[in-house]
Amino acid sequence: MLEMNDEYFMQQALKQAQIAFDEDEVPIGAVIVINNKVVAKGYNQVEKLNDATAHAEIIALTSAFGSMGSKYLPNATLYVTVEPCLMCVGAMYWSKLTRIVYGASDVKSGGLRFFTDEDGLIKPESWPFHPKAELVKGVLENECANLMKTFFKSKR
Numbered sequence: 001m002l003e004m005n006d007e008y009f010m011q012q013a014l015k016q017a018q019i020a021f022d023e024d025e026v027p028i029g030a031v032i033v034i035n036n037k038v039v040a041k042g043y044n045q046v047e048k049l050n051d052a053t054a055h056a057e058i059i060a061l062t063s064a065f066g067s068m069g070s071k072y073l074p075n076a077t078l079y080v081t082v083e084p085c086l087m088c089v090g091a092m093y094w095s096k097l098t099r100i101v102y103g104a105s106d107v108k109s110g111g112l113r114f115f116t117d118e119d120g121l122i123k124p125e126s127w128p129f130h131p132k133a134e135l136v137k138g139v140l141e142n143e144c145a146n147l148m149k150t151f152f153k154s155k156r
Helices: 006-022 055-069 087-093 111-115 140-156
Strands: 029-034 039-045 076-082 099-104 135-136
Touching: 006 029, 006 039, 006 055, 006 076, 006 099, 006 140, 029 055, 039 055, 055 076, 055 087, 076 087, 076 111, 087 111, 099 140
Parallel strands: 076 099, 099 135
Antiparallel strands: 029 039, 029 076
16 A cells, blocks of 8 residues: 655645646646645646746645635645745645645745744744644655756756
């Protein structure tokens, strides 16, 4: 039987990122998991929808709110292939997620740098997520980063 762990669910997010890549979107994918079940998926659709807010996380969150019939997701984990931007960090805060798991860091557009000290650690008084939320970083980091590198290399 397949073990459903952070790597398994990040692979599901990577599948969403590949859809974005194939559609010539920045290849970021996200899935939302409750009780070891994917309840929502999303991938970047900024170009397709001509909407700067159509990030993978926002699309997955909107889908989860609709399917769960709730504006909060207190028992959910969001997996995203790249560190969330500041907008998505805010959406995650308001969603009351239990866990946020991301793959590759994003030094240029990642939102967590606004909450870290000079050592790169998030300051407790600046915790940007729900107070009970857990943050896990670096899951399948190389796979997530390589998809981004491949995409941007093809643009140059």
